[in-house]
Amino acid sequence: xxxxxxxxxxxxxxxxxxxxxxxxxxxxxxxxxxxxxxxxxxxxxxxxxxxxxxxxxxxxxxxxxxxxxxxxxxxxxxxxxxxxxxxxxxxxxxxxxxxxxxxxxxxxxxxxxxxxxxxxxxxxxxxxxxxxxxxxxxxxxxxxxxxxxxxxxxxxxxxxxxxxxxxxxxxxxxxxxxxxxxxxxxxxxxxxxxxxxxxxxxxxxxxxxxxxxxxxxxxxxxxxxxxxxxxxxxxxxxxxxxxxxxxxxxxxxxxxxxxxxxxxxxxxxxxxxxxxxxxxxxxxxxxxxxxxxxxxxxxxxxxxxxxxxxxxxxxxxxxxxxxxxxxxxxxxxxxxxxxxxxxxxxxxxxxxxxxxxxxxxxxxxxxxxxxxxxxxxxxxxxxxxxxxxxxxxxxxxxxxxxxxxxxxxxxxxxxxxxxxxxxxxxxxxx
Amino acid sequence: xxxxxxxxxxxxxxxxxxxxxxxxxxxxxxxxxxxxxxxxxxxxxxxxxxxxxxxxxxxxxxxxxxxxxxxxxxxxxxxxxxxxxxxxxxxxxxxxxxxxxxxxxxxxxxxxxxxxxxxxxxxxxxxxxxxxxxxxxxxxxxxxxxxxxxxxxxxxxxxxxxxxxxxxxxxxxxxxxxxxxxxxxxxxxxxxxxxxxxxxxxxxxxxxxxxxxxxxxxxxxxxxxxxxxxxxxxxxxxxxxxxxxxxxxxxxxxxxxxxxxxxxxxxxxxxxxxxxxxxxxxxxxxxxxxxxxxxxxxxxxxxxxxxxxxxxxxxxxxxxxxxxxxxxxxxxxxxxxxxxxxxxxxxxxxxxxxxxxxxxxxxxxxxxxxxxxxxxxxxxxxxxxxxxxxxxxxxxxxxxxxxxxxxxxxxxxxxxxxxxxxxxxxxxxx
Numbered sequence: 001x002x003x004x005x006x007x008x009x010x011x012x013x014x015x016x017x018x019x020x021x022x023x024x025x026x027x028x029x030x031x032x033x034x035x036x037x038x039x040x041x042x043x044x045x046x047x048x049x050x051x052x053x054x055x056x057x058x059x060x061x062x063x064x065x066x067x068x069x070x071x072x073x074x075x076x077x078x079x080x081x082x083x084x085x086x087x088x089x090x091x092x093x094x095x096x097x098x099x100x101x102x103x104x105x106x107x108x109x110x111x112x113x114x115x116x117x118x119x120x121x122x123x124x125x126x127x128x129x130x131x132x133x134x135x136x137x138x139x140x141x142x143x144x145x146x147x148x149x150x151x152x153x154x155x156x157x158x159x160x161x162x163x164x165x166x167x168x169x170x171x172x173x174x175x176x177x178x179x180x181x182x183x184x185x186x187x188x189x190x191x192x193x194x195x196x197x198x199x200x201x202x203x204x205x206x207x208x209x210x211x212x213x214x215x216x217x218x219x220x221x222x223x224x225x226x227x228x229x230x231x232x233x234x235x236x237x238x239x240x241x242x243x244x245x246x247x248x249x250x251x252x253x254x255x256x257x258x259x260x261x262x263x264x265x266x267x268x269x270x271x272x273x274x275x276x277x278x279x280x281x282x283x284x285x286x287x288x289x290x291x292x293x294x295x296x297x298x299x300x301x302x303x304x305x306x307x308x309x310x311x312x313x314x315x316x317x318x319x320x321x322x323x324x325x326x327x328x329x330x331x332x333x334x335x336x337x338x339x340x341x342x343x344x345x346x347x348x349x350x351x352x353x354x355x356x357x358x359x360x361x362x363x364x365x366x367x368x369x370x371x372x373x374x375x376x377x378x379x380x381x382x383x384x385x386x387x388x389x390x391x392x393x394x395x396x397x398x399x400x401x402x403x404x405x406x407x408x409x410x411x412x413x414x415x416x417x418x419x420x421x422x423x424x425x426x427x428x429x430x
Numbered sequence: 431x432x433x434x435x436x437x438x439x440x441x442x443x444x445x446x447x448x449x450x451x452x453x454x455x456x457x458x459x460x461x462x463x464x465x466x467x468x469x470x471x472x473x474x475x476x477x478x479x480x481x482x483x484x485x486x487x488x489x490x491x492x493x494x495x496x497x498x499x500x501x502x503x504x505x506x507x508x509x510x511x512x513x514x515x516x517x518x519x520x521x522x523x524x525x526x527x528x529x530x531x532x533x534x535x536x537x538x539x540x541x542x543x544x545x546x547x548x549x550x551x552x553x554x555x556x557x558x559x560x561x562x563x564x565x566x567x568x569x570x571x572x573x574x575x576x577x578x579x580x581x582x583x584x585x586x587x588x589x590x591x592x593x594x595x596x597x598x599x600x601x602x603x604x605x606x607x608x609x610x611x612x613x614x615x616x617x618x619x620x621x622x623x624x625x626x627x628x629x630x631x632x633x634x635x636x637x638x639x640x641x642x643x644x645x646x647x648x649x650x651x652x653x654x655x656x657x658x659x660x661x662x663x664x665x666x667x668x669x670x671x672x673x674x675x676x677x678x679x680x681x682x683x684x685x686x687x688x689x690x691x692x693x694x695x696x697x698x699x700x701x702x703x704x705x706x707x708x709x710x711x712x713x714x715x716x717x718x719x720x721x722x723x724x725x726x727x728x729x730x731x732x733x734x735x736x737x738x739x740x741x742x743x744x745x746x747x748x749x750x751x752x753x754x755x756x757x758x759x760x761x762x763x764x765x766x767x768x769x770x771x772x773x774x775x776x777x778x779x780x781x782x783x784x785x786x787x788x789x790x791x792x793x794x795x796x797x798x799x800x801x802x803x804x805x806x807x808x809x810x811x812x813x814x815x816x817x818x819x820x821x822x823x824x825x826x827x828x829x830x831x832x833x834x835x836x837x838x839x840x841x842x843x844x845x846x847x848x849x850x851x852x853x854x855x856x857x858x859x860x
Contacts, residue, residue, distance in 0.1 A: 027531040062503075062532035063543060069499035070542065073492075101457040102491035108685070108713065108736055111541020112500065113493060156712040159689040159721065255538070259589040282586040283538065284741045286716060287748055291589065306538055308738075311714045318717055 002043035002083045007075035010036045011068045012418070013061060013428040014359065014391060022060070022357070022390070023200035025226035026254040030060035032391060034359045035067035035116075036423060037075055039123045041083045046131070053127030054416040055119040058330045058358040064428065070116035074103065078120070087128040091151040094121055094336040098153070110308035114333050121334030122364070126414040136335070136414040137370035141177065145170035148375070152340045160314045166343045173378050180374045188405030189369055190219075190380055191387040192250070194357060196239065197223035203238055210242035217404035220248035220275055220384060226256035229265060236272040248275035250302070255279050259288045263295030276302040276324050283307050289321030300324050305331060305355035310340045317348040326355040326386075329364035335414075342372050352377070357388030362399045363415035366406050394422035432473030432513045437505035440466045441498045442848070443491060443858040444789065444821055452490070452787070452820070453630035455656035456684040460490035462821060464789045465497035465546075466853060467505055469553045471513045476561070483557030484846040485549040488760045488788040494858065500546035504533065508550070517558040521581040524551055524766040528583070540738035544763050551764030552794070556844040566765070566844040567800035571607065575600035578805070582770045590744045596773045603808050610804045618835030619799055620649075620810055621817040622680070624787060626669065627653035633668055640672035647834035650678035650705055650814060656686035659695060666702045678705035680732070685709050689718045693725030700729070706754050708732040714742065719751030730754050735761060735785035740770045747778040756785040756816075759794035765844075772802050782807070787818030792829045793845035796836050824852035 016022055017029040039053035046052065057067050074097065078086070086093055097117045098109060106113035129136045140148070145167050154163045193216075196209035206223075213221050223239055225232040232251075239249055251274055257265060262280040277299055281288045283306035293301045304326030307313050316322040325345045327338050345352050354369055356362040362385070369385050377383075385406055392398035396417040400407040409415055446452055447459040469483035476482065487497050504527065508516070516523055527547045528539060536543035559566045570578070575597050584593045623646075626639035636653075643651050653669055655662040662681075669679055681704055687695060692710040707729055711718045713736035723731045734756030737743050746752040755775045757768050775782050784799055786792040792815070799815050807813075815836055822828035826847040830837040839845055 027535070030532065030535075060532050060535045062530065063500075063536045066496070066500040066503050066542065066546075067536060070493075070496045073496050100492065102460065102489070103493045105457070105460075105490045106493045106497060106545075107541045110714070110738060111537045112496065112543055113541055115536075116496075156688060156715060156718075159718060258586060282741050284540070284714070284739065285586060285745065287745050288586075288589060308540060309714065311712050315715065315717045 002041045002046065004039060004078040004081050004083055004086070005042045006038070006040035007072070007078060008038045009068050009072040009075065010423055011064050011428040012036045012359070012423055012426045013064060014426055016390070017061070023198045024224040024252065024254040025199060025256040027060060032359045033059045033061055033064040033428070035059065035064055035071045035119065036418065037071050037119045037123050039075065039078065039127060043083065051127060051130045053123035054414070054418070055121070055123030055126060055334070056330060056360060056416055057115040057119050058361055067112055067115065070112045071119045074116045075120050086124055087131070090121065090124060090128070091153070091336065093124060094151070094333065095153055097121065098333055109311070109333070114309060115330060118330055118332055118334040118337070121336060122414060122416060125335045126416050129414055130412045133412045135367065135409045135411060137367035137374070137408065140367070140371040141181065141374035145174060148339065151336045152343065156311050157314055157340065157344070160318055161344050161347045165347060169343060169346050170376060173376055176378065177374055180378060184370060184373060184408055188402060188407050189366065189373065190384045191401055191404050191406050192220035192222060192384040193218045193387050194222040195389045196221050199224040199227060203235070206235060207238050207242045210239045214243050214247055218247065219404065220250060222250040222252055222278070222386070224254065225251045226253035226265070229268060232269060236269060240272055249273070250275040250278060252278035253280050255282055255306070257281050259291050262292045266296040266299055274299045276300040278302040278326070279306070284312065286312065286315040286319050286321050289316055290319040293320055293323065302326055302353065304328060307331070309333070310337050310344065313341045314344055317344055317350060323350060325350050325352045327352060327365065327368060328355045329361050329368070335368070338368050342368065342376055346377050351382050353383055354385050356386040357390060359391055360395055360416060360418070362387060362392065363395050363397065366399060366409065367414060370408055394418050432471045432476065434469060434508040434511050434513055434516070435472045436468070436470035437502070437508060438468045439498050439502040439505065440853055441494050441858040442466045442789070442853055442856045443494060444856055446820070447491070453628050454654040454682065454684040455629060455686040457490060462789045463489045463491055463494040463858070465489065465494055465501045465549065466848065467501050467549045467553050469505065469508065469557060473513065481557065481560045483553035484844070484848070485551070485553030485556060485764070486760060486790060486846055487545040487549050488791055497542055497545065500542045501549045504546045505550050516554060517561065520551065520554060520558070521583070521766060523554060524581070524763065525583055527551065528763055539741070539763070544739060545760060548760055548762055548764040548767070551766060552844060552846060555765045556846050559844055560842045563842045565797065565839045565841060567797035567804070567838065570797070570801040571611065571804035575604060578769065581766045582773065586741050587744055587770065587774070590748055591774055591777045595777060599773060599776050600806060603806055606808065607804050610808060614800060614803060615838055618832060618837045619796065619803065620814045621831055621834050621836050622650035622652060622814040623648050623817050624652040625819045626651050629654040629657060633665070636665060637668050637672045640669045644673050644677055648677065649834065650680060652680040652682055652708070652816070654684065655681045656683035656695070659698060662699060666699060670702055679703070680705040680708060682708035683710050685712055685736070687711050689721050692722045696726040696729055704729045706730040706732040708756070709736070713737050716742065716745040716749050716751050719746055720749040723750055723753065732756055732783065734758065737761070739763070740767050740774065743771045744774055747774055747780060753780060755780050755782045757782060757795065757798060758785045759791050759798070765798070768798050772798065772806055776807050781812050783813055784815050786816040787820060789821055790825055790846060790848070792817060792822065793825050793827065796829060796839065797844060800838055824848050
């Protein structure tokens, strides 16, 4: 038996605003940041192997100190707890943290307090995967259907998905797991790239990076839009000319519009054959997403990186507000809640194309898509994980992209661990 | 000209869990708390008159430290700013704080970060009202329709309410303001009481307090339900027998149920002639509230104390998910966002019955209902402000209830200021 004896939370900030990496219509000057958690035990074996659990919340600068305070306040409750007991019942841990009535009042189940739960839950998953000697995706994909549904809380979901239905979906996907795992290991998971399309980039940079994406084998790129329609047309023309007719172009408005504006704007861009319109409006606005989906069809609406929890995703699916579900590694309460969202998407037959980029989002979220193809949806058809070429060098196991596909990670863990030197160098002090 | 020179944020916690005051099906042991903000200036006149701006976020205990960190982080940006400039453009201040892209990432517009905006905005309103020598309700109700709509941001609302429509509603209500203000000053604003109905109270206490409520002139009481159906029936029988057939009884499930359970449970209580069912399920679940509203009609569904922002309220109204809108003084981004919600309710013709209780929620929210009756809806018909008999003694101007009606506050300000001695005594140190 071992105990949790240390929780260290660090305010890590990378000065990305200097180069306008990550700039979009709502976020002109992000400094990509992380409230970064390390959970340590008193186990001799963990110590000998260098095992600790890492999790984080991605933010874009100001306020990262508040997220750090939240993760610390919550994580400190783990001190003295039995590590084996916690790791053996991560469904129970999730319920304990999410339904702590006093903590829950701060959301409920949304924003700073909920993302803090995610960091803590994910750090425990990281430790568990390390102890089991498996990358997280493989650990999850080898659990039984019953073990997986035990990780998920079905409260507030039952009008769309019951525990029994979830169990059926997972059981139906059990045959073929080994074969799909082998295929994944051989071929990787499809990626698309947002690297060319940040709003702050020059025309030359847009054109150059678009051509480079095609040369690298990408079949989809994404452009930020929403500040100026004429500008968007001009930039889409540059991108379309650069990539040719066969590469898909998605656009991302980062919540810029109201309903009518969104519909008119997207329809005005129809000539560019859009792969999807992402975050057309406020992420809480299920009804607006449904109205926009009807108004811009057949262009699919994609959203999720700011969807606060499984209840918002459930409604987006029920209302027909999202034709592409974009899970995010750190927006919701960790692996468990993302499993719930993957199950909801599977139930509704909607494809999942995770949001990534930021700090370490690619590293962590890839595990969830890889779990999904092996043990749940069984397919990568029309599915891609976002790829952005930023800040990977700070992670102990940076993502590997080959032929525009994510190589399955090999190291035990969740992918969240950063190099100690990077954490030290970018620790923020005002 | 004067500058903001001090922002002090205090972690105030009252040990209410000892008596089970405030206990319900989801919150068994709250310790009513506040992240309490004081904004001070270098103005000699403010100093001479003892004027500072106070605002706070209400929480129920654990995590109040995180809310304090958020309010402090945000409020510190005010240091050095020109006070007159800020107070003259509180619509602009609201937009600046809510749409700060880095801060907004933490929500967006929900939870800890958004409530922090509310505390800051409300503290500025408090200071402005003190400087103008008016209670907040009177200050707001004497603004012109154009000044009021300038305080509101219509982004994400335009599919339900435009600036022009809001202006029309306010302009239509302009005649009669003086008369309604006089009536309000003479008669007060209706209240209902939750004091009898906390889940942790004994049968004797429930019966005694229910009878006392009737004797005090209340025409509606509210009971917490949702833990056990047989228990709820038993307690509702005690309450109904105590109050007689003419006093209304509302019930509050505090988010306990899923859709089917909510409908079945409420319908099983039909014999008690329910005034409304409050918070039947997750507060983000617009579609579930709509389904429950259909399933339990004619019993109205009430919600709002945990609705994160104006976009959730908008959808509840669009979808028919709320027949009673329950604004809260500290859940959303302050006075400005509550004005937006009052305008939405007026547009949809839905009555507003604020959530109160907690720490100082009665003291602050009454101003909004009083503004509403004078300058917007023009009516108190079927409208009541919740009243709970807790912790009022800590406020400089505690609410006054006479004949089960709120007396309009007289002192300049928003009602948020606590006695310095109370703040000192209940400052939390772990």
